[in-house]
Amino acid sequence: MKVRVSVHRDFRIGPIDDRLYSAFIEHMGRAIYGGIYEPGHPQADENGFRKDVLKFVQDLKIPAIRYPGGNFVSAYRWEDGIGPRDQRPVRLDLAWRSKETNQVGINEFAEWAKMAGIEMMLAVNLGSRGLDDARNFLEYVNFPGGTTLSDLRRSHGATAPHGVRMWCLGNEMDGPWQIGHKTAVEYGRLANETAKAFKAFDATIETVVCGSSNDRMPTYPEWEREVLEECYENVEYISLHKYFGNNSGDTLNYFGKIEETGRYIGTIAGVIDYVKAKKRAKNDVRICFDEWNVWYHIREEDGRRIKGWDWPEAPALLEETYNFEDALFVAGLLNEFIRRSDRVRIACIAQLVNVIAPIRAEKNGPAWRQTIYYPYQFASLYGRGTALNVAVDCPTYDCRAADDVKYLDVAGVHDEEEGIVTLFILNRHLTETAELDVGLTGFAAPELLLHLTLAGHDLRTGNGPDHPDRVVPVPGSGVGVEDGALKGSLPALSYHVLRLKVR
Numbered sequence: 001m002k003v004r005v006s007v008h009r010d011f012r013i014g015p016i017d018d019r020l021y022s023a024f025i026e027h028m029g030r031a032i033y034g035g036i037y038e039p040g041h042p043q044a045d046e047n048g049f050r051k052d053v054l055k056f057v058q059d060l061k062i063p064a065i066r067y068p069g070g071n072f073v074s075a076y077r078w079e080d081g082i083g084p085r086d087q088r089p090v091r092l093d094l095a096w097r098s099k100e101t102n103q104v105g106i107n108e109f110a111e112w113a114k115m116a117g118i119e120m121m122l123a124v125n126l127g128s129r130g131l132d133d134a135r136n137f138l139e140y141v142n143f144p145g146g147t148t149l150s151d152l153r154r155s156h157g158a159t160a161p162h163g164v165r166m167w168c169l170g171n172e173m174d175g176p177w178q179i180g181h182k183t184a185v186e187y188g189r190l191a192n193e194t195a196k197a198f199k200a201f202d203a204t205i206e207t208v209v210c211g212s213s214n215d216r217m218p219t220y221p222e223w224e225r226e227v228l229e230e231c232y233e234n235v236e237y238i239s240l241h242k243y244f245g246n247n248s249g250d251t252l253n254y255f256g257k258i259e260e261t262g263r264y265i266g267t268i269a270g271v272i273d274y275v276k277a278k279k280r281a282k283n284d285v286r287i288c289f290d291e292w293n294v295w296y297h298i299r300e301e302d303g304r305r306i307k308g309w310d311w312p313e314a315p316a317l318l319e320e321t322y323n324f325e326d327a328l329f330v331a332g333l334l335n336e337f338i339r340r341s342d343r344v345r346i347a348c349i350a351q352l353v354n355v356i357a358p359i360r361a362e363k364n365g366p367a368w369r370q371t372i373y374y375p376y377q378f379a380s381l382y383g384r385g386t387a388l389n390v391a392v393d394c395p396t397y398d399c400r401a402a403d404d405v406k407y408l409d410v411a412g413v414h415d416e417e418e419g420i421v422t423l424f425i426l427n428r429h430l431t432e433t434a435e436l437d438v439g440l441t442g443f444a445a446p447e448l449l450l451h452l453t454l455a456g457h458d459l460r461t462g463n464g465p466d467h468p469d470r471v472v473p474v475p476g477s478g479v480g481v482e483d484g485a486l487k488g489s490l491p492a493l494s495y496h497v498l499r500l501k502v503r
Contacts, residue, residue: 001394001395001408001429001433001435002394002435002437003392003394003407003434003435003436003437004392004393004394004437004439005390005391005392005393005408005410005423005436005438006390006391006393006438006439006441007388007390007412007421007423007438007439007440007441007443008389008441008442009414009441009442010442011388011389011391012386012387012388012389012414013338013342013386013387013388014341014342014386014387015341015387016383016384016385016386016387016413017341017345018063018384019063019064019346019347020337020338020341020344020345020346020383021060021061021062021063021376021379021380021383021384022062022064022065022066022121022346022348023060023062023064023066023348023350023351023352024065024066024067024070024291024348024350024351024352025065025066025067025351025352025353026067026068026069026070026071026072026073026350026351026355027068027069027070027072027076027104028070028071028072028093028095028096028098028317028318028355029096029098029314029315029316029317029318029319029355030314030315030317030319030353030354030355030363031351031352031353031355031357032314033101033103033104033313033314034314034354034361034363035053035352035353035355035357035359035361036049036050036053036054036057036112036352036353037049037050037103037104037108037112038050038361038363038364042364043367047108049112049115050361050367052361052366052367053353053361053367054115054116056359056367056369056373057116057118057352057353057359058116058117059377060358060373060376060377060380061117061381062116062117062118062352062380063118063119064118064166064346064348065113065118065119065120065348065352066122066123066168066290066348067109067120067121067122067123068081068106068109068122068123069095069171070095070123070171071095071096071172071177071178071179072093072095072096072100073123073124073170073171074095074126074127074128074170074171074173074178074179074180075093075095075125075128075179075180077091077125077129077133078105078106078133078140080102080105081104081105081107081108082105082106082107082152082153082156083156088101088103089102090102094179096306096317097306097307097309098309098311098312098314098317099311101313106122106140106141106162107153107156107157110158119164119165120162120164120166121167121168121208121290121348122137122168123167123168123169123170124138124167124168124169124170124194125170126170126173126180126190126191126194127170127171127173127178127179127180128179128180129180130190130194131190131194131197134169134197134198135194135197135198135201136149138167138198139201140152140153141153141161141162141164142161142162142163142164142201142202143161144160144161145159165204165205166205166206166208166346167198167206167208168208168239168288168290169190169191169194169195169207169209169210169235170187170190170191170210172213172241173187173210174211174212174213174217174219174220174223175213175217184219184222184223184226187210187227188209188226188227188228188230189230189231191207191209191210191227191230191231191235192231192234192235194207195207195209195231195234195235196234206236206237207235207236208236208237208238208239208288208290208346209227209228209231209235209237209238209239210227210238210239211223211224211227211238211240211241211268211287212224212240212268213241214241214242214243215242215260215264215267221268221271224238224271225271225274225275228271228272228275228285229275229279232275232276232279232281232283233279233281236283236285236286237285237286237287237288237346238268238272238285238286238287238288239288239289239290239291240264240265240287240288240290241289241290241292242261242264242289242291242292243292243293243294243295243350243356244257244292244293244295244333245294245295245296245297245299246296246325247296250399251325251428251430251459252397252399252428252430253400253401254325254329254401255328255329255332255405255409255428256397256399256400256401256402257329257402258329258332258333258335258336259336259401260401261336262336262339263402265287265289265340265343266340268287269287269343272284272287272343286343286344286346287340287343287344287345288344288347288348289337289344289346289347289348290346290347291348291350292333292348292349292350293330293349293350293356293357293372294320294322294326294329294330294356294372295318295320296320297320298318298319298320302317302318316354317355318355318356319354319360320356320357321464322358322370322371322372323371323460323461323462323471324371324454324457324458324459324460324461324462324471324493325460326371326372326462327371327372327374327375327454327471327495328375328426328428328454328494330375330376331375331378331409331424331426331454331495332409332426332428334375334376334379334383334411335409335410335411335424336411337379338379338383338411338412338413339387339411341387349376357370358370358372358373358376359373360465365465366465366468368463368464368465369463369468369472370462371454371461371462371463371471374472374473375454375495378424378452378473378497379424382422382499383422385414385415385417385418385422386413386415386416387412388412388413388414388421390410390411390423392406392408392409392410394406394407394408394434395407395429407427407428407429407432407434408425408427408428408429408434408436408490409425409426409428410425410426411423411424412424419501419502419503420449420499420502421440421443421446421499421500421502422497422498422499422500423438423486423497423498423499423500424495424496424497425490425495425496425497425498426494426496427495427496429493430492431492432492433489433490433492434489434490434492435489436486436487436488436490437485437486437487438485438487439485440484440485440502443500443503444503445484445501445503446481446484446486446500446501446502447481447500447501448479448480448481448486448498448499448500449500449501450497450498450499451476451477451479451496451497451498452473452474452475452476452496452497453473453475453476453494453495453496453497454471454472454473454474454494454495455474455476455491455493455494455496456491457470457471459493473497476496479498481500486498486500
């Protein structure tokens, strides 16, 4: 399969917001308890946080993390997670039919996020609660001192404010499953008033309003229009969520869902532009794709288990084991986010540890990196700079999810400060090697600095506690610079990161 790729210094999509490589963690399953926090574990620090998990998180260089939910947040009382631990109440979490001990709350999580080098993006409960509780939470978290709530935080040992600047106004409020589900107009009005109150506190705060839970919702995309017509001038982002799977076992259709996601983003971008024009607004609203991941391996099984269990504490839930095929899919999806980075400024992999996550950890046992960890890490480490508009000429295929899907998926990023162009390349052809020819117009003296690859595995192969390094990146080969162009062969079903020093 012959492939011609054109990369031009001046053909740019725009600067990438570092927060495109953010994450999400929720109080559900073993994401918090038994994930990042497990007192008594051999790797636990003095505060109960697992150092082995923390190291895997730190190696991802995550810019921001959304917390504490998710469906969980729509019935959450933030006050339950503050103060002396032995006085905190145990509550029933209606979202996941489990008990919440509240042993980790905002101050503990803030300490963990600081150790991990991650900025917090907090979600407020606009389901069972409302404006007053949201603004009280904001004051507790962000005001330095001298008020009842800020002094209460200081009395709990957090003397400095947490300085959270990103706030999610509820979660999936379009979903009938959500505690406190509302119509678009009801929710939009509440979100608008909450955003106004937050900006009265601090005009630099950024707010995220809830868009559709997925692009199959019967209210999509009318939900976005109605919500934004209520709150457009007071929000910075609208959220999108989408999870992916391959229940049919059709690999090419699975990969085609990446193109489907591009249509989703493009549709909501159009809705944003329509509302902006209708309201004669001056501000721009961007997209926060704050829940995305592969979720299908045990989804139906867990759905049945939840209905039958008796409110357990931190149960094993949604603990997907990812395979090589999933890693290739995640690589392609990250490429799509890079290509759409003019509209998608924030994106959060959901979730981070144990629950549909790149990192897994056994109780009293080891932690390991799943297959999807590596493309996420590569994008976070090397995908910062300016997104390039890369032209790809190669064979295509049709599938149920999309037509004219290119077999070779390419995203490019130019780090002008370092003088490096990074190409993220996925060959999703099932059998054919890609004979690659990449023209690099406007870039002088290209030199290949790094070639990493994920290749050569059975699609169903994954990592686990007894074989944590079965699917890992290795140095690539067969590609080099010839006469100012990048040329070589990329095997079928392979993912590559190629970094070139340029002038």
